[in-house]
Amino acid sequence: MSEETIFSKIIRGEIPCDKVYETDEVLAFRDINPAAPVHVLVIPKRSIVHVGQAHQDDALLLGKLMLAAKEVARLEGLEESGFRLVINNGAEVGQTVFHLHVHVLGGRAFSWPPG
Numbered sequence: 001m002s003e004e005t006i007f008s009k010i011i012r013g014e015i016p017c018d019k020v021y022e023t024d025e026v027l028a029f030r031d032i033n034p035a036a037p038v039h040v041l042v043i044p045k046r047s048i049v050h051v052g053q054a055h056q057d058d059a060l061l062l063g064k065l066m067l068a069a070k071e072v073a074r075l076e077g078l079e080e081s082g083f084r085l086v087i088n089n090g091a092e093v094g095q096t097v098f099h100l101h102v103h104v105l106g107g108r109a110f111s112w113p114p115g
């Protein structure tokens, strides 16, 4: 379980979000500070801090997160052009909100490796 975060408040509807997609277990909404023309965050409603703290019991939910990211990419018209999925796991690599989230990024070219 993760601590209370801003994403917990978004899930409970206490803070608004620009929702893109939702299921019983997953919510996707636009990043408030977009790093690309399309920048959507896909989060599980049941909180996990990051992949490093996921367990076998979370396997199905992690799979559903990936499929939700795919659906977001389709809804945002990124099927042809491609998209990047990013999960930051820990503060050192850039995680700022400690509730697992998949960044779905697209609509521009990206370089590799990331900085």
Ligand code: AMP
Binding pocket: 006, 015, 017, 030, 031, 032, 033, 034, 041, 087, 088, 094, 095, 096, 097, 098
């Ligand atoms: P990370 O750095 O991987 O933890 O990503 C956290 C992301 O959450 C950042 O890209 C923030 O811009 C985004 N973010 C923070 N607060 C909000 C919010 N209230 N609504 C939407 N996105 C947010």
